[in-house]
Amino acid sequence: MDQSTLFSLALGLTPPWEVWSVRFSLEKRRLDISIGFPMGSLFTCPVCGSKEAKAYDTNEQSWRHLNFFQHKAWLIARVPRVECDKGCGVKKIDVPWARPGSGFTLLFEALIMAMVKEMPVAQVAELLGVHDTRLWRIINHYVPKARESMELSKVERVGMDETASKRGHNYISLFFNMENGQLLFATPGRDKETVKAFAEDLTAHKGNPEQVKEVCCDMSPAFIAGVTDNFPNANITFDRFHIMKLINEAVDQVRRDEAKTEPLLAKTRYIWLKNQHNLTAKQEKTLASFEGSQTQDRQGLPYAVGLSGAVSMLYP
Numbered sequence: 001m002d003q004s005t006l007f008s009l010a011l012g013l014t015p016p017w018e019v020w021s022v023r024f025s026l027e028k029r030r031l032d033i034s035i036g037f038p039m040g041s042l043f044t045c046p047v048c049g050s051k052e053a054k055a056y057d058t059n060e061q062s063w064r065h066l067n068f069f070q071h072k073a074w075l076i077a078r079v080p081r082v083e084c085d086k087g088c089g090v091k092k093i094d095v096p097w098a099r100p101g102s103g104f105t106l107l108f109e110a111l112i113m114a115m116v117k118e119m120p121v122a123q124v125a126e127l128l129g130v131h132d133t134r135l136w137r138i139i140n141h142y143v144p145k146a147r148e149s150m151e152l153s154k155v156e157r158v159g160m161d162e163t164a165s166k167r168g169h170n171y172i173s174l175f176f177n178m179e180n181g182q183l184l185f186a187t188p189g190r191d192k193e194t195v196k197a198f199a200e201d202l203t204a205h206k207g208n209p210e211q212v213k214e215v216c217c218d219m220s221p222a223f224i225a226g227v228t229d230n231f232p233n234a235n236i237t238f239d240r241f242h243i244m245k246l247i248n249e250a251v252d253q254v255r256r257d258e259a260k261t262e263p264l265l266a267k268t269r270y271i272w273l274k275n276q277h278n279l280t281a282k283q284e285k286t287l288a289s290f291e292g293s294q295t296q297d298r299q300g301l302p303y304a305v306g307l308s309g310a311v312s313m314l315y316p
């Protein structure tokens with residue numbers, strides 16, 4: 001098997017397309033694969049679908065392809081405009097390895113989409129040596145397309161939370177399907193309107209806000225008002241993370257206040273905040289000394305000890 005045939009097979013080219021030459025430049029660290037078609041080849045007319053359209057003229061184009069080991073690889077082809085005998089005019093054909101108008105092959109775009117799921121776009125841009133504007137163009141093509149076909153008729157349990165795109169600024173609200181962790185909707189903001197926007201988007205994707213039975217969120221009054229207005233049949237559950245955060249803050253505040261008058265509580269912060277089975281041997285001993293005092297002298301027991309005990313009963 002010669003080199004060109006090997007590359008034709010590896011690229012999955014089908015007639016009339018075939019690899020004509022493969023040039024590798026070590027200096028430029030790139031591989032150029034030239035693709036062509038034999039004279040007199042017939043193409044599919046993009047207007048009427050006739051398989052007998054003949055090349056009218058050609059125009060050279062190139063596409064970035066998957067790396068060849070550590071080297072950049074490019075496909076280069078003279079893409080024909082074709083003329084069919086049904087009078088459809090002279091039209092440029094679509095090549096099978098790339099989307100019309102894209103400077104990347106479909107496989108390279110698939111690689112980009114897989115990578116941007118796992119890491120920031122700026123990082124992917126750096127790794128692949130592609131400007132991030134070009135990556136965003138690809139993302140903005142595929143993501144709305146994938147969302148268009150999202151079918152959300154079975155959504156009944158929703159989780160919502162907010163995150164900041166920059167520390168303390170630009171809030172984004174995220175909505176998840178609690179059954180499978182799927183991200184359903186994301187939108188800037190964190191007010192009542194964001195919940196309404198989610199309800200509208202759900203409806204647009206065959207979901208039904210009245211069918212949502214449970215919404216899990218933090219205790220933000222805006223979220224709660226949004227849920228009450230837009231999801232009439234949903235019970236609201238506050239998620240454990242936010243409740244634990246509030247309780248831990250309360251326990252710590254009590255400990256701080258009491259530590260001012262109770263020297264025994266100095267340097268015991270984590271004893272009250274950690275799960276009992278995560279304590280070190282030393283911490284366990286200190287905790288036990290408090291529990292000992294509990295049986296002997298309930299009156300003298302610091303309030304934090306009692307509160308911490310109550311928390312560990314609620315959330316063992």
Ligand SMILES: [Zn+2]
Binds near residue numbers: 045049
């Ligand atoms: Zn035609």
